Amino acid sequence: MKKFNISLTLALALLMVVGFGVATYAAPASNELVIADFDTGDKPNNIGGDFGGWDKDPNDESQGTQMSFDTDDSQGEASGYAIRLDYDVDSPNPAYNGFWMKLNGEDATAYNTLNFYVKGDAKAGYTKRFKIELKDMTNKPSAYIVSGVTDQWQKVSIPFEKFRRIENWNSLNELVFVFDDINSSPKTGSILIDQITFSKQ
Ligand SMILES: [Ca+2]
Ligand SMILES: [Ca+2]
Structure with missing residues (x-):
């Protein structure tokens, strides 16, 4: 015993x-929640949400955004696979399109900043400015203009208070990237996005 x-x-x-x-x-x-690192090279995102390209008018072949996975050998957090957005808002019609990502009702109350990495494709050309919209379950879009895009990866960090129309941070629906014929110059080009996170700063 x-x-x-x-x-x-x-x-x-x-x-x-x-x-x-x-x-x-x-x-x-x-103090950081990874929403999407794209490193599986497939859907869904890291919190189980779907994503894809969207067009204002899928029947208008003169405009649209094509989404694809892109390998990138850059250093730092933005690596592995990234999302490549080949946009075209050069159209005789009013044009806007982009990329949507479901947030699956994620509770973001523990965080206060939206982050992602962005770069433009030097060969294809790229807009230095585009719009993002964040939506809670009421689906009212809160818009924010991202500017200063270059052909090198850079981290964009946006304090939650910039998204003024979000009422319920405990249940977020969607993050949308928008290319439109007002903010996008040139009107065709390619933008890469990676490592979308919420953080507490
Ligand atoms: Ca990645
Ligand atoms: Ca076009």
Whole structure:
């Protein structure tokens, strides 16, 4: 019996060490939630949401956004696969299109900043400006203009308070990237997006 007790004591001690190790590892509360890193090269995003390109008028072949996965060998967090958006708002008709991503009712109350990486494709050309819209479950779009895009990866961080029409941060519906014939210059080009996150700053 004594031997058993010693074994049990050792086992408990080992369990405590392992348990403590796990607890220590998990202790720093994550202050960043990855929404999409695209690194599987497939849908859905990291929180189970669908995404894709959208066109104002799918029957108008003179405009549209084609989404594809793009490998990128850049350093840093934006790596692996990224999303490539080949946009065309050069049309005789009013033109806007882009990229949508479902947020699946994500509760963002623990965070205060939307982040993503962006770069333009030097070969294809790219707009330095585009619009994003964030929507909660009421679906009222809160718009924000992203500017200063270059042909190098850069991190864009937008404080939540810029999205003025969001009422319920505990249940977000969708993030939308918009190319339109007002903000996009040139009117055809390619933008890459990667590592969409919420963070607490
Ligand atoms: Ca990536
Ligand atoms: Ca066109």
